Amino acid sequence: xxxxxxxxxxxxxxxxxxxxxxxxxxxxxxxxxxxxxxxxxxxxxxxxxxxxxxxxxxxxxxxxxxxxxxxxxxxxxxxxxxxxxxxxxxxxxxxxxxxxxxxxxxxxxxxxxxxxxxxxxxxxxxxxxxxxxxxxxxxxxxxxxxxxxxxxxxxxxxxxxxxxxxxxxxxxxxxxxxxxxxxxxxxxxxxxxxxxxxxxxxxxxxxxxxxxxxxxxxxxxxxxxxxxxxxxxxxxxxxxxxxxxxxxxxxxxxxxxxxxxxxxxxxxxxxxxxxxxxxxxxxxxxxxxxxxxxxxxxxxxxxxxxxxxxxxxxxxxxxxxxxxxxxxxxxxxxxxxxxxxxxxxxxxxxxxxxxxxxxxxxxxxxxxxxxxxxxxxxxxxxxxxxxxxxxxxxxxxxxxxxxxxxxxxxxxxxxxxxxxxxxxxxxxxxxxxxxxxxxxxxxxxxxxxxxxxxxxxxxxxxxxxxxxxxxxxxxxxxxxxxxxxxxxxxxxxxxxxxxxxxxxxxxxxxxxxxxxxxxxxxxxxxxxxxxxxxxxxxxx
Amino acid sequence: xxxxxxxxxxxxxxxxxxxxxxxxxxxxxxxxxxxxxxxxxxxxxxxxxxxxxxxxxxxxxxxxxxxxxxxxxxxxxxxxxxxxxxxxxxxxxxxxxxxxxxxxxxxxxxxxxxxxxxxxxxxxxxxxxxxxxxxxxxxxxxxxxxxxxxxxxxxxxxxxxxxxxxxxxxxxxxxxxxxxxxxxxxxxxxxxxxxxxxxxxxxxxxxxxxxxxxxxxxxxxxxxxxxxxxxxxxxxxxxxxxxxxxxxxxxxxxxxxxxxxxxxxxxxxxxxxxxxxxxxxxxxxxxxxxxxxxxxxxxxxxxxxxxxxxxxxxxxxxxxxxxxxxxxxxxxxxxxxxxxxxxxxxxxxxxxxxxxxxx
Numbered sequence: 001x002x003x004x005x006x007x008x009x010x011x012x013x014x015x016x017x018x019x020x021x022x023x024x025x026x027x028x029x030x031x032x033x034x035x036x037x038x039x040x041x042x043x044x045x046x047x048x049x050x051x052x053x054x055x056x057x058x059x060x061x062x063x064x065x066x067x068x069x070x071x072x073x074x075x076x077x078x079x080x081x082x083x084x085x086x087x088x089x090x091x092x093x094x095x096x097x098x099x100x101x102x103x104x105x106x107x108x109x110x111x112x113x114x115x116x117x118x119x120x121x122x123x124x125x126x127x128x129x130x131x132x133x134x135x136x137x138x139x140x141x142x143x144x145x146x147x148x149x150x151x152x153x154x155x156x157x158x159x160x161x162x163x164x165x166x167x168x169x170x171x172x173x174x175x176x177x178x179x180x181x182x183x184x185x186x187x188x189x190x191x192x193x194x195x196x197x198x199x200x201x202x203x204x205x206x207x208x209x210x211x212x213x214x215x216x217x218x219x220x221x222x223x224x225x226x227x228x229x230x231x232x233x234x235x236x237x238x239x240x241x242x243x244x245x246x247x248x249x250x251x252x253x254x255x256x257x258x259x260x261x262x263x264x265x266x267x268x269x270x271x272x273x274x275x276x277x278x279x280x281x282x283x284x285x286x287x288x289x290x291x292x293x294x295x296x297x298x299x300x301x302x303x304x305x306x307x308x309x310x311x312x313x314x315x316x317x318x319x320x321x322x323x324x325x326x327x328x329x330x331x332x333x334x335x336x337x338x339x340x341x342x343x344x345x346x347x348x349x350x351x352x353x354x355x356x357x358x359x360x361x362x363x364x365x366x367x368x369x370x371x372x373x374x375x376x377x378x379x380x381x382x383x384x385x386x387x388x389x390x391x392x393x394x395x396x397x398x399x400x401x402x403x404x405x406x407x408x409x410x411x412x413x414x415x416x417x418x419x420x421x422x423x424x425x426x427x428x429x430x431x432x433x434x435x436x437x438x439x440x441x442x443x444x445x446x447x448x449x450x451x452x453x454x455x456x457x458x459x460x461x462x463x464x465x466x467x468x469x470x471x472x473x474x475x476x477x478x479x480x481x482x483x484x485x486x487x488x489x490x491x492x493x494x495x496x497x498x499x500x501x502x503x504x505x506x507x508x509x510x511x512x513x514x515x516x517x518x519x520x521x522x523x524x525x526x527x528x529x530x531x532x533x534x535x536x537x538x539x540x
Numbered sequence: 541x542x543x544x545x546x547x548x549x550x551x552x553x554x555x556x557x558x559x560x561x562x563x564x565x566x567x568x569x570x571x572x573x574x575x576x577x578x579x580x581x582x583x584x585x586x587x588x589x590x591x592x593x594x595x596x597x598x599x600x601x602x603x604x605x606x607x608x609x610x611x612x613x614x615x616x617x618x619x620x621x622x623x624x625x626x627x628x629x630x631x632x633x634x635x636x637x638x639x640x641x642x643x644x645x646x647x648x649x650x651x652x653x654x655x656x657x658x659x660x661x662x663x664x665x666x667x668x669x670x671x672x673x674x675x676x677x678x679x680x681x682x683x684x685x686x687x688x689x690x691x692x693x694x695x696x697x698x699x700x701x702x703x704x705x706x707x708x709x710x711x712x713x714x715x716x717x718x719x720x721x722x723x724x725x726x727x728x729x730x731x732x733x734x735x736x737x738x739x740x741x742x743x744x745x746x747x748x749x750x751x752x753x754x755x756x757x758x759x760x761x762x763x764x765x766x767x768x769x770x771x772x773x774x775x776x777x778x779x780x781x782x783x784x785x786x787x788x789x790x791x792x793x794x795x796x797x798x799x800x801x802x803x804x805x806x807x808x809x810x811x812x813x814x815x816x817x818x819x820x821x822x823x824x825x826x827x828x829x830x831x832x833x834x835x836x837x838x839x840x841x842x843x844x845x846x847x848x849x850x851x852x853x854x855x856x857x858x859x860x861x862x863x864x865x866x867x868x869x870x871x872x873x874x875x876x877x878x879x880x881x882x883x884x885x886x887x888x889x890x891x892x893x894x895x896x897x898x899x
Contacts, residue, residue: 319776320778321775321776341778342775342776342777342778343777343778344778346778352776354776356772358770359770359772359773360770360772360773360776361773361776362773363765363766363769363770363773364769364770365551365769365770366765366766366769370762373762374766374773374776374777375776375777389758389759389760390757390758390759391757391758391759391762416550417550417551419549419550420549420550
């Protein structure tokens with residue numbers, strides 16, 4: 001079976017093109033009720049072209065791509081494949097045409113092997129040994145090293161992405177769609193991915209590349225289509241643009257630059273973590289190993305790292321959602337509280353913003369005023385009321401209104417359910433709810449994940465202002481641009497171990513990348529980390 | 541053409557109220573079809589089943605008597621289900637409540653004082669709590685599924701009752717019938733009027749109002765709702781889901797136990813092998829039909845009580861098996877759960893041909 005597919009596809013690539021473009025979308029309109037997600041969108045991609053699709057969150061990129069891949073149908077407009085009109089009825093049809101897609105969120109079974117995962121996606125794959133051999137050869141050819149027998153749970157995020165790419169490559173695609181592929185990769189892993197994509201393009205495969213990282217788009221892509229509010233606003237050659245001009249096209253205005261705060265004054269210690277160990281609480285979780293850090297008043301300490309290296313575990317341990325037996329492992333405002341729960345830590349002046357907005361930071365089905373109560377039960381059930389534990393709904397309403405107006409939370413009615421807000425607006429609310437309490441320590445995990453540029457700028461400014469007012473702010477983030485924008489010191493978490501914190505001005509993207517690879521990597525990484533430590537006398 | 545479910549941005553307030561009404565109407569239509577299928581005149585049968593129970597004072601009184609245990613159990617279950625804790629074993633907790641409360645009349649038959657009745661009620665509550673604490677404890681300690689454990693304990697409780705009334709607790713003057721002594725005077729619920737209407741309904745309404753206040757206005761109710769809706773957010777708020785599991789099991793078990801002792805100290809009048817026509821299971825339907833809201837439960841309990849009375853009436857008038865009531869309850873639960881989908885989703889009819897072809 002494998003031999004025949006390869007032969008067919010080989011013949012397919014040799015075919016004469018009937019049109020200049022491999023795929024063309026003309027006048028695509030997609031409406032969801034009254035909302036128009038795509039409005040007269042045209043998109044054309046040549047064979048062998050790496051084409052960037054740029055736009056803010058909510059600009060309509062995903063909607064457009066889903067129509068190309070057949071998981072949504074356009075309200076109006078047509079799609080042409082090699083000059084012929086086609087109807088992509090479903091993803092199966094897209095794959096038959098030769099369209100492959102690598103999603104931002106992988107759909108892999110962690111307990112199965114690489115080969116088994118790929119076999120599940122292929123029609124009539126029965127000979128596992130032959131398939132494993134093909135996986136090995138394809139992954140070797142394209143510089144995507146993969147061990148077919150490895151269990152997915154043991155693999156890094158970068159390796160998991162390779163599985164998804166190899167899965168597409170086995171179907172010999174003529175168009176490969178990649179949705180934010182580098183969001184989860186270290187800089188070094190991203191470089192490797194770019195080589196693979198360039199190689200694919202040189203063989204005639206077109207790539208539709210969705211990203212908001214403008215530097216890499218400039219470097220990699222031959223053409224770009226920029227969407228804003230569902231419409232095409234520009235088609236430019238990204239290599240001839242600057243990152244700033246691309247950003248302007250995407251946003252439609254100059255992106256608000258974060259005002260730097262005044263020179264840092266080393267204030268008293270707000271949060272101190274001493275040799276914190278936390279066992280993994282599941283087969284796929286990460287154990288924290290001797291994590292130590294010190295957060296002083298007036299500074300922002302950022303923790304960089306690739307997703308799944310212990311960030312959520314660290315957050316849970318700091319917030320008190322998971323407690324440790326040793327009280328001194330976590331010290332907030334001089335008070336040992338490793339054994340205390342999240343409510344008691346809040347009473348010490350700490351506030352927390354988790355990564356997941358819906359279901360963790362807020363209850364989706366609750367109104368905003370009810371969600372206010374979530375993190376300040378101790379305030380509403382005050383001494384007189386605590387006996388019976390009655391809620392003060394008026395105070396909750398007032399707080400919700402105050403937070404909404406202070407942090408520009410846009411909503412359709414005065415007190416909507418949390419789930420009806422857009423990601424950016426809900427995040428502004430969840431962050432604002434904590435800032436409203438004037439915390440002394442703020443721990444925030446992925447503050448601007450999946451948030452549009454305007455909301456992200458507002459949130460980052462609020463964090464900078466909070467630190468300037470004398471609080472200690474700990475930001476756990478995967479977004480290196482964000483970290484370099486706001487952090488005073490940067491530490492890197494890798495496989496549950498935390499590097500020392502280095503002054504932001506001595507850190508470079510490359511050094512962070514090496515630390516992300518972790519001291520468990522090659523000797524090069526350790527050497528790099530050691531040099532870095534020598535270079536920065538201020539690291540403790 | 542196909543029908544699609546489209547997610548609403550928020551839950552629909554209109555549908556939250558309309559859904560139970562649609563469910564009841566759909567049940568009536570389904571019921572008519574069932575009657576027609578077994579060869580009974582559908583309209584007459586529906587009349588006997590659903591409307592005759594309201595036609596006389598006696599049957600309205602009887603309706604309230606039947607609704608009493610359903611309210612007591614249903615309000616407790618509605619709180620438990622709100623917390624996403626699935627106590628399916630209220631029937632067993634009901635039985636244990638009856639059994640524990642029965643200790644007073646069985647062993648202290650001559651103790652006649654208001655205190656005796658109070659002791660019976662307290663023991664009934666404790667019996668239900670005790671039985672409910674077993675699935676709660678096993679879930680917290682070992683992660684055992686509370687649905688299975690609480691359900692299986694129903695049969696254990698029923699067999700224990702069966703053995704006691706046939707053996708050690710049998711009334712020595714009872715001609716060898718499997719029953720205990722009769723519960724009389726201060727060892728039975730005070731009666732209002734001449735029928736079977738008793739103090740139980742007052743206890744049930746007090747419980748419903750108290751839990752309605754708890755759920756709507758207090759921190760504890762907030763905690764129940766948060767942990768039920770989003771356990772992770774509950775942990776973030778500092779609530780403990782283990783303590784919540786224990787709390788709602790004790791609450792719903794205690795109320796089921798109270799229903800048990802109220803029932804045997806009034807309508808039944810003694811302990812015997814069969815003390816309930818499945819109130820503990822019917823109350824599950826009551827809780828859902830009442831929107832998991834204590835006040836809604838009171839209304840739903842009255843409606844389900846109709847199906848018991850209607851079932852009896854249909855048995856007499858039409859010669860239908862008394863299992864017809866169970867069938868109706870099942871059909872009703874089916875429609876309630878189906879219609880609840882409409883609260884978060886709207887129906888949309890989609891043309892089968894994709895639009896891309898046309899324009």
